[in-house]
Amino acid sequence: MSGGNPGTVADKPLLDVLHGRRTKRPPIWIMRQAGRYLPEYRELRTRAKNFLDFCYRPELATEATLQPIRRYGFDGSILFSDILVVPDALGQKVSFAEGEGPRLEPLEGSLSRLKGEIDLEKLAPVFETIDRVKTALPASTTFLGFCGAPWTVASYMIAGKGTPELAPSRLTSYRDPDFMDRLIDLLVESSIRYLLKQFEAGVDAVQIFESFAGALTSDGFRRRSIDPVARIIRGVRAVRPDAKIIFFARNSGSGHMIAARDTGADAVGLDWSVDEEWARDNVQTIRPVQGHLDPLLLVAGGEALDRRVDRILDVFSAGPHIFNLGHGIVPETPPEHVERLVKRVRGA
Ligand code: CP3
Numbered sequence: 001m002s003g004g005n006p007g008t009v010a011d012k013p014l015l016d017v018l019h020g021r022r023t024k025r026p027p028i029w030i031m032r033q034a035g036r037y038l039p040e041y042r043e044l045r046t047r048a049k050n051f052l053d054f055c056y057r058p059e060l061a062t063e064a065t066l067q068p069i070r071r072y073g074f075d076g077s078i079l080f081s082d083i084l085v086v087p088d089a090l091g092q093k094v095s096f097a098e099g100e101g102p103r104l105e106p107l108e109g110s111l112s113r114l115k116g117e118i119d120l121e122k123l124a125p126v127f128e129t130i131d132r133v134k135t136a137l138p139a140s141t142t143f144l145g146f147c148g149a150p151w152t153v154a155s156y157m158i159a160g161k162g163t164p165e166l167a168p169s170r171l172t173s174y175r176d177p178d179f180m181d182r183l184i185d186l187l188v189e190s191s192i193r194y195l196l197k198q199f200e201a202g203v204d205a206v207q208i209f210e211s212f213a214g215a216l217t218s219d220g221f222r223r224r225s226i227d228p229v230a231r232i233i234r235g236v237r238a239v240r241p242d243a244k245i246i247f248f249a250r251n252s253g254s255g256h257m258i259a260a261r262d263t264g265a266d267a268v269g270l271d272w273s274v275d276e277e278w279a280r281d282n283v284q285t286i287r288p289v290q291g292h293l294d295p296l297l298l299v300a301g302g303e304a305l306d307r308r309v310d311r312i313l314d315v316f317s318a319g320p321h322i323f324n325l326g327h328g329i330v331p332e333t334p335p336e337h338v339e340r341l342v343k344r345v346r347g348a
Contacts, residue, residue, distance in 0.1 A: 014075040014142035015204055017288050017320045018244040018266045026313070026321040028345045029076030029144070030338070031248070031269075032328030033068040038335060040067050051096035052088065055081050061129040066136055071335070072342050076142045076322070077133065079198070081126050083148030083209055086190055087157050089122045091115040106160035109172075109179055111186065118190035120197055127201040134202035142205060145198035149210035149249070150187035150228040157183065166215040173220065180224070188228050192235035195243075199236075205244035207269070208232065211327075214251025221255050226262050233264040246290060250327055260286040272326025276315040288320035293341075295325045301337040309344050 014027040035041055044063055048054035055061055064080040084102050088094040091114050093105040107113070134143055147153075151169070159168035173180045195206050210225055229247055236243045248269030249259050260268045260283045270279050270291035283289055293312060297305045312323070323345045329338075 011140055012075075012142045012204065013140065014322060015244065017322050018142075018205055018246070020266075020288060020320055022318070022320045025346055026316070026323040027075030027142070028323040028342060029074045029078065029142075030068070030329050031078075031325055033072075033074060033078060034064045034080050035329065036331035037329055037333040037338075038067055038071070040071075050098075051082070052085075052094060055085060056125040058125050058128040058132055061125070062132040062136070065129065065133045069137065069141060072338060073138075074342070075140070076144050077137055078144045078146060078207070079126070079130060079133065079203065081129070081146075083146070083153055084156060085123060085126065086118065086147060086153055086187070086194060089119045089194075090186070090190060091119070092157060101162050102156060104156055104160045106168075107157055107183070109176060111179075111182060114186070117186075118193055120193060123194065123197070127197060130198060130201035130203055143203045144246075145195065145203035145206040147191045147194055147206070147208060149208050149213075149225060149247075150184045150191065150232075151216065151224040152210050152212045153187055154180070154183050155212055155215075166212055170215060170220075173224065184224065184228050188231045188235070191232045195232070195236050196239055199240055199243060205246065205266075206236075207246040207248060208265070210247070210249040210252070213249035213255060214253075218255075221252060222258070222262075225249060225252075226255075226258055229259075229265070230263045237264070246322075248290070254282075257282045257286070267320075267322060269324065270326065274326075276312060280315050280319070284316060284319045284321070288322065289316060290322040290324045292324070292326040295327055295330050295333070298325065298333050298337050298341060299330060301334065301340065305337065305341065306344060309341060313345065 013023050041064055061080045069077050084094050095103050097103055137143055155166050155169035158172050208229055213225055216224055233245050244266045246267045247259050247263050247265035250271045256268055267288040267290050268283055270289055272292050272294040297308050
């Protein structure tokens with residue numbers, strides 16, 4: 001790596017890739033790397049009365065952030081929190097029923113019950129967690145903050161829960177585009193302020209999660225995803241020109257290329273369905289890529305896992321690449337399979 005050159009960050013390989021540099025072996029982290037597949041997380045989780053309470057207790061959130069780093073020595077550490085703390089800090093009621101996923105009080109076509117701007121005071125415990133984690137991480141680990149992309153967060157805010165095809169937010173976009181614009185604008189402004197505050201508290205880079213890109217039409221994708229995300233990135237860079245930002249748009253198909261070209265993100269996350277040779281030729285030629293192992297291969301393990309890992313390493317070896325899954329790790333994953341993956345990626 002390029003140690004010693006001005007402006008390099010050779011002691012943090014993941015940050016180095018975000019600067020557009022190829023590394024001999026790709027740095028690795030895993031989306032949702034802290035969580036229920038780890039017995040130590042399940043134990044820790046019993047200490048909070050609910051998931052949001054867990055996210056807002058810095059001693060618990062700090063410990064959950066550090067658990068996968070201690071176990072696997074990942075190159076990236078992602079803040080333990082959730083994308084739905086933003087609606088919570090906008091005054092929408094958010095809860096997590098055990099085993100049922102998130103529940104929000106639906107907006108019903110009006111922003112009147114929301115605050116006009118994000119209440120960063122409410123998120124003070126998140127910034128305290130960042131402060132604690134940054135002093136505890138190894139020097140070579142890149143610390144990642146995050147937020148949800150406006151379309152993904154808006155979809156939860158409108159439906160009040162996860163919905164398979166996002167019918168509520170798609171219908172709202174068609175029936176009441178002005179309302180959708182205003183909600184997305186509020187989330188763009190909120191995300192800029194939230195991410196800036198995360199940088200101020202000590203993260204090295206951030207990821208924007210667009211988990212539901214795949215539900216949009218192609219013009220909807222530009223209007224509801226690419227354009228708002230580009231505005232967030234410009235807004236953050238207006239204050240911190242050197243801010244490093246990863247954009248993960250799940251199931252966006254050829255939208256991965258548009259994301260690489262038009263959002264200004266420093267790296268583009270690839271879901272597992274994208275053809276890797278296409279992504280190498282059309283996305284990695286524009287921006288560093290991150291991904292893209294099917295999370296279920298990490299459940300399966302064995303030869304099938306090894307073969308796929310080797311293939312991904314091989315295809316993306318000529319350019320900047322961060323090894324990751326194509327979406328979050330699932331709770332059924334045996335922790336030993338993660339160890340096998342990390343060893344293989346590192347050639348150990
Ligand atoms: O390790 C990490 O990646 C950091 C923590 C993190 C969580 N959620 C913790 C979590 C991150 C980055 C997220 C992002 C998130 N949250 C997304 C985007 C990424 C993706 O997976 O698509 C979305 C859509 C959410 C919303 C959300 N939060 C859902 C749908 C659920 C319930 C589903 C589930 O997996 O249980 C959550 C809860 C949640 N967020 C859990 C964790 C560890 C499980 C809750 C628990 O432990 O009780």
